[in-house]
Amino acid sequence: xxxxxxxxxxxxxxxxxxxxxxxxxxxxxxxxxxxxxxxxxxxxxxxxxxxxxxxxxxxxxxxxxxxxxxxxxxxxxxxxxxxxxxxxxxxxxxxxxxxxxxxxxxxxxxxxxxxxxxxxxxxxxxxxxxxxxxxxxxxxxxxxxxxxxxxxxxxxxxxxxxxxxxxxxxxxxxxxxxxxxxxxxxxxxxxxxxxxxxxxxxxxxxxxxxxxxxxxxxxxxxxxxxxxxxxxxxxxxxxxxxxxxxxxxxxxxxxxxxxxxxxxxxxxxxxxxxxxxxxxxxxxxxxxxxxxx
Amino acid sequence: xxxxxxxxxxxxxxxxxxxxxxxxxxxxxxxxxxxxxxxxxxxxxxxxxxxxxxxxxxxxxxxxxxxxxxxxxxxxxxxxxxxxxxxxxxxxxxxxxxxxxxxxxxxxxxxxxxxxxxxxxxxxxxxxxxxxxxxxxxxxxxxxxxxxxxxxxxxxxxxxxxxxxxxxxxxxxxxxxxxxxxxxxxxxxxxxxxxxxxxxxxxxxxxxxxxxxxxxxxxxxxxxxxxxxxxxxxxxxxxxxxxxxxxxxxxxxxxxxxxxxxxxxxxxxxxxxxxxxxxxxxxxxxxxxxxxxxxxxxxxxxxxxxxxxxxxxxxxxxxxxxxxxxxxxxxxxxxxxxxxxxxxxxxxxxxxxxxxxxxxxxxxxxxxxxxxxxxxxxxxxxxxxxxxxxxxxxxxxxxxxxxxxxxxxxxxxxxxxxxxxxxxxxxxxxx
Numbered sequence: 001x002x003x004x005x006x007x008x009x010x011x012x013x014x015x016x017x018x019x020x021x022x023x024x025x026x027x028x029x030x031x032x033x034x035x036x037x038x039x040x041x042x043x044x045x046x047x048x049x050x051x052x053x054x055x056x057x058x059x060x061x062x063x064x065x066x067x068x069x070x071x072x073x074x075x076x077x078x079x080x081x082x083x084x085x086x087x088x089x090x091x092x093x094x095x096x097x098x099x100x101x102x103x104x105x106x107x108x109x110x111x112x113x114x115x116x117x118x119x120x121x122x123x124x125x126x127x128x129x130x131x132x133x134x135x136x137x138x139x140x141x142x143x144x145x146x147x148x149x150x151x152x153x154x155x156x157x158x159x160x161x162x163x164x165x166x167x168x169x170x171x172x173x174x175x176x177x178x179x180x181x182x183x184x185x186x187x188x189x190x191x192x193x194x195x196x197x198x199x200x201x202x203x204x205x206x207x208x209x210x211x212x213x214x215x216x217x218x219x220x221x222x223x224x225x226x227x228x229x230x231x232x233x234x235x236x237x238x239x240x241x242x243x244x245x246x247x248x249x250x251x252x253x254x255x256x257x258x259x260x261x262x263x264x265x266x267x268x269x270x271x272x273x274x275x276x277x278x279x280x281x282x283x284x285x286x287x288x289x290x291x292x293x
Numbered sequence: 294x295x296x297x298x299x300x301x302x303x304x305x306x307x308x309x310x311x312x313x314x315x316x317x318x319x320x321x322x323x324x325x326x327x328x329x330x331x332x333x334x335x336x337x338x339x340x341x342x343x344x345x346x347x348x349x350x351x352x353x354x355x356x357x358x359x360x361x362x363x364x365x366x367x368x369x370x371x372x373x374x375x376x377x378x379x380x381x382x383x384x385x386x387x388x389x390x391x392x393x394x395x396x397x398x399x400x401x402x403x404x405x406x407x408x409x410x411x412x413x414x415x416x417x418x419x420x421x422x423x424x425x426x427x428x429x430x431x432x433x434x435x436x437x438x439x440x441x442x443x444x445x446x447x448x449x450x451x452x453x454x455x456x457x458x459x460x461x462x463x464x465x466x467x468x469x470x471x472x473x474x475x476x477x478x479x480x481x482x483x484x485x486x487x488x489x490x491x492x493x494x495x496x497x498x499x500x501x502x503x504x505x506x507x508x509x510x511x512x513x514x515x516x517x518x519x520x521x522x523x524x525x526x527x528x529x530x531x532x533x534x535x536x537x538x539x540x541x542x543x544x545x546x547x548x549x550x551x552x553x554x555x556x557x558x559x560x561x562x563x564x565x566x567x568x569x570x571x572x573x574x575x576x577x578x579x580x581x582x583x584x585x586x587x588x589x590x591x592x593x594x595x596x597x598x599x600x601x602x603x604x605x606x607x608x609x610x611x612x613x614x615x616x617x618x619x620x621x622x623x624x625x626x627x628x629x630x631x632x633x634x635x636x637x638x639x640x641x642x643x644x645x646x647x648x649x650x651x652x653x654x655x656x657x658x659x660x661x662x663x664x665x666x667x668x669x670x671x672x673x674x675x676x677x678x679x680x681x682x683x684x685x686x687x688x689x690x691x692x693x694x695x696x697x698x699x700x701x702x703x704x705x706x707x708x709x710x711x712x713x714x715x716x717x718x719x720x721x722x723x724x
Contacts (some may be wrong), residue, residue, distance in 0.1 A: 155547065
C-alpha cells in the first residue's frame with residue numbers, strides 16, 4: 001500500500017526527470033549565472049579581475065555611456081517585432097485557412113510547400129536572400145527592372161528592416177501555419193453546416209466560428225511570435241550585419257557583439273536581462289488581453 | 294552459445310582493426326592544428342602549401358581549419374582563453390595587440406635565434422615592428438597586403454584618358470584623379486542620372502585610413518592614450534570623400550550601389566582595394582583592368598596596409614613546438630607561393646627575388662612600401678573599428694557632417710580607453 005502511494009507520488013517526477021536535468025543544466029543554470037554575472041564588471045580582455053559593481057551595468061545601458069546604442073538596438077528590435085509578429089500571425093492564419101480548404105492529397109503538398117523554408121538553416125537562408133536582395137544583380141531587382149524600379153533593399157536604412165521582415169516572413173510562416181491548420185481541423189464541421197443553413201456567408205463563418213474556436217491557438221501563436229521576434233538575431237546578422245548605419249542592429253546582435261567581440265561579459269549579461277524583462281512584460285500583457293472577454 | 298562466441302570474436306577482431314587503423318595514422322606523427330580565415334581562393338593556395346609540407350615532413354600532420362574572418366577572432370579568442378587554442382594560427386597584424394594582451398601567444402625570439410631560426414633582418418621593418426611588444430616578438434609575418442588602385446582600362450580608353458600612344462594613364466595626383474573621375478562619370482542611358490562612375494568606395498575602412506594618412510592625420514596620440522579621430526586632417530580627408538559623392542557626383546551614393554561588384558561589372562573606372570583582390574579579378578576573363586599605386590589625393594603619398602602573421606600557442610614544448618615551428622618556418626620560406634595568389638611577401642630576400650619581380654601586379658602594389666600605414670595598434674581595436682566604420686558611413690550617407698561624425702566616434706572611443714585604463718590601473722594596484 002505504502003509502496004504504491006510512494007510510487008504514485010514520485011512516478012511523475014521520474015518521467016519528467018530527463019527533461020528537468022537538461023532544462024536545469026542548459027536553461028535555469030545559465031539564466032541564474034547570467035543574472036549573477038550582470039552585477040559584475042568582467043571584461044575578458046582586461047587583466048583586471050571581475051568585480052562586483054551592483055547595478056552599474058544596468059545603469060550604463062539605460063542612462064550611461066552605452067544608452068545611445070542600447071536604445072538604438074532596442075528601437076530596431078521593437079520595429080522588427082511590430083512588423084513581424086502581426087504580419088506573421090495574420091499571414092500564417094490566412095495560408096492555413098486556404099490550405100485547409102484544399103481537399104485530399106494536394107493539401108499535404110501545399111502544407112509541405114509552405115513549411116519547407118522553416119527547415120532551411122538561417123545560414124543558408126541568409127546567404128540566399130542576400131543574393132536575392134542584391135541591388136545590382138539580385139533576383140528581385142531583375143524582376144523589377146522592366147518597370148524601371150531599382151530598390152535599395154539592404155543598402156538604404158529606410159528599406160533594410162523591411163527587407164529583413166520580408167525574409168523572416170518567408171522563413172518562419174510555415175511554423176504557425178501548421179499549428180493553425182491543426183486547430184482548424186479540430187473545429188467540428190457541423191458548426192459550419194449549421195451556420196450555412198442559417199444563411200451565414202464565408203466571412204461571417206470565419207469571424208463567428210473560426211476565430212472564436214481558434215482563440216487559444218491564436219493566443220499561443222501570438223505569444224510565441226512576439227517572444228521569438230524579440231530574440232531575432234540570425235536574420236539581421238546574416239543578411240545585413242546590423243547595417244546600414246546600425247539601423248538593423250537588433251538587441252541580441254548588440255549583446256552578442258558586446259559579449260563575444262568586445263568581451264564585456266557583465267554588461268552583455270545585464271542587457272540580456274533587460275531584454276528578458278521586455279519579453280516578460282509583453283507576454284503578461286498579451287495573456288491578460290486574451291483572457292478577458 | 295556458439296553464436297555469442299562468434300559475435301565476440303568478430304567484436305574483438307573489429308576492435309583490433311580499429312586500434313591498428315588508429316595506430317597507422319597516429320603513431321609517431323605530431324598533429325599540428327592550423328587555423329585561419331582563408332575561405333576564398335587564398336584558401337586553396339594555402340591548402341596546397343599545407344599538403345606540400347605534410348608530404349615533405351612525414352613525422353608531422355598539419356590539420357588546417359578555415360573559418361570566415363567575421364567570426365574567426367571570436368572563436369580563436371574563446372579557444373585561447375579556454376586554453377584550447379590551435380598550435381598555429383593566423384592573426385592580422387592590427388589584431389595582434391589585443392591577442393598579445395590576452396597572453397596566449399608564444400614569443401618567438403628564442404626560436405628565431407635558435408638553430409632552425411630566421412634572421413630578423415629578413416623581415417620588412419615596418420611589419421616586423423608590428424609583431425613586437427615590450428621587446429619581444431610574437432609572430433612571423435607571412436605577407437604585407439597593401440592597398441593600391443585598380444582601374445578599368447576599357448573605360449579609360451573610352452573617356453580618352455590615354456597618353457600619345459593610346460595607353461591608359463592612371464592618375465598620380467589629386468588634380469589628375471578628379472579630372473579622370475569627372476570624365477569617367479556619365480549618364481549612359483539618358484535618364485539624366487549618372488550610371489557610370491569615376492570612383493567608388495569599396496571598403497570604407499581601408500579607403501579612409503589610407504586617405505586620412507595622406508592628409509597627415511593620425512587616429513591616436515603617439516602613446517595611444519587618446520583617440521584623435523576628430524582632428525582636422527581627418528575631417529578634411531573625410532570631407533573630400535563625402536564631396537566625391539555629394540558634390541561632384543563622381544562616386545555613387547552608398548545607399549544604392551554594390552561597390553566591388555559594380556567595378557567588376559564595368560560600371561566604375563577606379564577603386565582602391567587590397568592586393569588580395571587580384572585573385573578575384575583574375576577569375577574574370579572579360580575585364581581589361583590595370584593597377585597602379587594609390588594616387589596622392591592629400592598632401593603626401595600614403596596607403597593602408599595589413600599583414601597576415603603566423604602565431605604559436607603559448608605553452609608549446611618538445612615535439613609539438615618543434616613541429617609547429619618547422620611548419621611556420623616552411624610557410625615563411627615559401628611565401629612566394631603564397632604571393633602568387635595575390636599577396637606580397639614580408640621577407641626582403643623574397644621581395645628582391647627574380648620570381649617576385651616577375652609578378653607585375655604584386656610588384657606594383659609593393660612599390661608603395663615606403664608609404665604604408667597600418668590600422669592603429671590598440672587592444673580595443675574592434676571597438677575602435679566599429680566606431681570608425683560607423684563615422685565614415687554616416688558622413689558618406691550625409692546623415693552627419695564629417696566633423697560631427699568623427700567627433701562623436703572620438704568621444705565614444707575615448708570612453709572605452711578611459712574604462713580600460715581605469716581597469717588596468719586597478720589591476721596594477723591589486724598586485
